[in-house]
Amino acid sequence: MTSSTIAFVFPGQGSQKVGMLAAAYARSEAVRATFAEAADALGYDVWALVQHGEQETLNLTATTQPVLLTASVALWRAWREAGGPDPAMMAGHSLGEFSALVCAGSLEFADAVQLVRKRGEFMQTAVPVGEGAMAAIIGLDDDSINKVCAEISAGTAGEVAAVNFNSPGQVVIAGHTAAVAEASHALKAAGAKRALPLPVSAPFHTQLMKPAGEQLAQALAELTLKAPKIPVVHNVHAETETDPERIRSLLVEQIYSPVQWTRCIEHMASAGICKIVECGPGRVLSGLNRRINSELQSYSLEEPLALSQALEELAGQAAGSATDTE
Template identity: 35%
Template sequence: MKAILFSGQGSQYVGMGADVAGAFPGARELALHANGILGYDLLKIMSSGPADLLTQTKITQPALFLHEAMVLEVTNIQQTVQAVAGHSLGEFSALYAAGVLSFADGLNLVKIRGELMFASGESTPGTMAAVIGLDDDVVANICQEFGRQDNHIVVPANYNSPGQVVISGSRELLRSILPVFKEKGARMVKELQVSGAFHSPLLLNVQDEWTSAVNATQFNDPHVPVYVNVSAKATTDRQELRRAIIEQMTSPVLWTQTMQNMFKTGITHFVEVGPQTVLQGLAKRTLTDVITEGIDKVSDCERYIASRENHE
């Protein structure tokens, strides 16, 4: 069985999606539709940057959603898979692929999400760091022991693959406890270039606004199971998906467990839709005997379309 995995923040690059929009009229129309919803030329920023603008979370989030939606528009791969999942922001692309959200509603939600997360980081300084080479429970225990001081907190935010956990929290406290992970045997500890403490309780300061935005949006039942970040389980219930999207902002991404659960149900072929190959790498580090491929550029789209036509 086959599933689509949708990339999240950190995989963006200047130029992403530009070739797809240039080669396929359907993708170009989607980009123009996005400009109308957002009120600015998103494809221009995706195409030409500058990089520091593209990496602002309020721009990055709509950009990734548009890129992934354009690939779906061109390939229709969503009609050929048995499940979908998205890493953090990618979960919105998964909901779009499964028919839960319309393009306009999905883009509007990620626009709001990006703006709220940016605002949260401005008012409550936070950051994130990757911890490589420690077991999940060791990372969690260090956060529990050292990551709570006064009103400051550090928590596990992304369980990406065995031995790779991203932590998130108050900027100064997180930076102060990074040496503890090295002392406990971490192979690498690296602060990430992000504008806030994503997937942590620090985002509770925008949770009410986020909940209102999600509750005001129409959710449909998916036509294919969606594995959600907050539980790592599949669901076809729209209200469960709504709750998961609300909780996702302040909860950890259980990606390792998601991959393992998909594999247990017989999914052995993973297609990453989105820029670069981050999720393919995580899948290979988590599972054995799986097929991974990616669809990012025009050449990838053309390869997939040709492959599909050869099998019809």
């Protein structure tokens, strides 16, 4: 059964934490099976890392990406295991787009978990450590941020650009370390409330990531992609696609293109979505989504009680407004 008013969204890097999904793992066979499948694909005990590893290890990009994808897919499978309805749409923030495509049936999980480990490695090595940086700009409009970044990039400090349009008043910039520092200073002078350096060691979603995109394209060429069974709104252009080859291209473009998260959520709302389920650890996206559109209702699935509450409310609504029955 599919509900025309529900969407699922999948978080990206930053939502990982040691001990996540402990209660869900104890409760759900689907969660346990998903982590076991990830361990088989990756060659190490993913669950042990998530529960007993060091946070510093979990934060390494090549580790974070497969771990978060596994956690998100595990919660999606727990939702399905509990009889939850299919959403009308999906989207994922950066890495989360891969989680969405797995859950939509476009990518096989075992392929995807190995792919995003490589993606993390490609992204980390595209720019030497120390040469790239990112910062969150709070309280300034998109046009002003783009203008300042263009002015800084035209100078001698290097390249800097807006790369994550997370919500109105929250935009992430990235680029060469000196350029990000200069832009942060200039943006505060232009009226930004805060310019917060982010604890990352690479300038994700900038043109500096093009070498990583080339490597990802080669890895993707070896995999089979299918048309998604549930439409996925893509980060690059905030639209859905059905052609697997177009999806393949967008996954490559995404690595060096801005994440248009605000537009993705606006696209969903304009299509009639009014309830959004965050399928992954934490509630980062729920906070962003409320700032984008305060009328959207948010749900989470990480804790079994939250899953049960979402199921109780959304399954009943889906039964009353179903658009399809499997």
